[in-house]
Amino acid sequence: MSIIEKAANRLGQARPADAAAEATIPPAPAAAPVAEAAHAAPAAAAPAAAQAATPAAAAAPVMPTLATLQPHGDASRRTTHTVELDLMRMHESGLVTAAGGRTALVEDFRIIKRPLIKRAFAARKQGDNPGNLIMITSSLPGEGKTFCAINLAMSIAMELDHTVLLVDADVARPSVLRTLGLPAQRGLMDILLDDSVDMADVMLRTNVNTLSILPAGTSSPRATELLASHMMKNLVNEIANRYPDRIVIFDSPPLLLTSESHVLASNMGQIVMVVESERTTQHAVKESLRQLEGLSNVNLIYNKSREFPGTETYDYHYG
């Protein structure tokens, strides 16, 4: 039985009909015992990921252009900030980068991203949310949402013909910049709290020129309320309209501890729910999927699986 089948079995009847894709990620190669699992996992995951892809054709790839990064409005008083990602440090801390070569983790995310990219630009029915808005969520804290959001963003950005915006929408406990080794900056909250702040004022370009970041921004006691607000819905729409050729990945709060995550999900075109191997209970998964009921394109990532011990170096092949 493949690891995916085992994962699906574990989730049991929790999986709704539209829980479209599943993929398995082993623990990343940060520490010595690491990327152990991966070996067989991607090959096992490949059919599931491929199967999950919507048959609709993906739109033609769009080359990243500087134009999409230009500030709107009064450009003369706006500067686009650039941050330097330390790719070697990211690689050493177990994240996907172009600097680390072809690791098991890179291969895992290559498989995970494929159906998501395909659906991001597929034709959609009237009333559907834009497929390029992808939210990463999970039932509880610590299951790997931020890890998966950053890795997915990096993996897609490495494709060159896709441009990615990574949004830290976990506004109460932001961790995207920290995980990337960067200091906190203005961001989402500042746009929501201050009408004069435009997205272009706070969006960060990076040295990976197909990747930009919208940080969570200044902390506010109203953070969770704002995330579920109509203003946030409008902002998400604005992002979708302004950057229709980008894949926008939202790192978000856990579904079971917050209600705003569920509201945010209703604005997304695709949801990726991270399930932590040997930790997330079936009950938690069922409850989370219940919260996502009615939303299309719900995908599962089975994270931190240790079922396939191996080494970090890894010969990848499609099964």
Ligand SMILES: Nc1ncnc2c1ncn2[C@@H]1O[C@H](COP(=O)(O)OP(=O)(O)OP(=O)(O)O)[C@@H](O)[C@H]1O
């Ligand atoms: N596949 C993996 N391999 C190794 N470490 C991982 C993996 N997935 C997550 N982690 C680690 O687990 C910890 C929790 O991950 P992360 O911060 O991404 O979780 P989270 O769901 O975003 O948590 P929170 O809800 O608190 O924001 C981090 O230290 C992260 O590096």
Ligand SMILES: [Mg+2]
């Ligand atoms: Mg997180």
